[in-house]
Amino acid sequence: MDAMNLNAIIAQEDRLVFSRFDEAAAFEIGTAIRDIALAEGHSIVCDIRLWDRPLFYMALPGTTADNPDWVRRKANVVRRFSKSTYRMVLERGAGEGNRAFPGDSGLSPQDYVLAGGGFPVRIEGVGVVGAIIVSGAPEDVDHMLVVRGICGHLGIDADSLRLVAAE
Numbered sequence: 001m002d003a004m005n006l007n008a009i010i011a012q013e014d015r016l017v018f019s020r021f022d023e024a025a026a027f028e029i030g031t032a033i034r035d036i037a038l039a040e041g042h043s044i045v046c047d048i049r050l051w052d053r054p055l056f057y058m059a060l061p062g063t064t065a066d067n068p069d070w071v072r073r074k075a076n077v078v079r080r081f082s083k084s085t086y087r088m089v090l091e092r093g094a095g096e097g098n099r100a101f102p103g104d105s106g107l108s109p110q111d112y113v114l115a116g117g118g119f120p121v122r123i124e125g126v127g128v129v130g131a132i133i134v135s136g137a138p139e140d141v142d143h144m145l146v147v148r149g150i151c152g153h154l155g156i157d158a159d160s161l162r163l164v165a166a167e
Contacts, residue, residue, distance in 0.1 A: 117142030
């Protein structure tokens with residue numbers, strides 16, 4: 001199942017590419033993620049940022065002071081590797097209780113975490129310019145909340161990009 005989901009995530013990253021990305025897009029995607037999370041009863045934080053500034057942030061009831069730190073650490077992973085954080089989890093075989101990068105990687109667990117929910121904002125012909133991050137639900141749900149929000153914005157059927165074990 002992990003190999004199937006890894007392939008599915010790579011397909012998501014290949015398909016969910018923007019022709020342009022701005023504050024209006026961030027607001028639309030963030031609001032969609034919020035609406036989905038509320039409808040499904042998820043307590044999450046959502047952060048959408050370009051590398052030079054934040055564009056959208058929201059927290060739902062039930063989140064804690066820890067969620068923004070998880071968001072920051074997930075964003076650092078997206079920035080460093082230009083991949084979704086759930087892809088990194090599956091590629092690295094990170095399981096429960098094993099969320100740190102290996103000691104020889106030079107990546108501090110205070111600044112980087114192997115946990116799903118961070119997704120690259122990739123602009124066609126430009127590359128990765130930011131990230132959309134969700135924290136608070138199980139990592140496959142965090143990941144798919146982002147994917148579903150992006151799909152809604154891009155007019156793509158989210159069911160065509162679903163993970164095997166998601167939701």
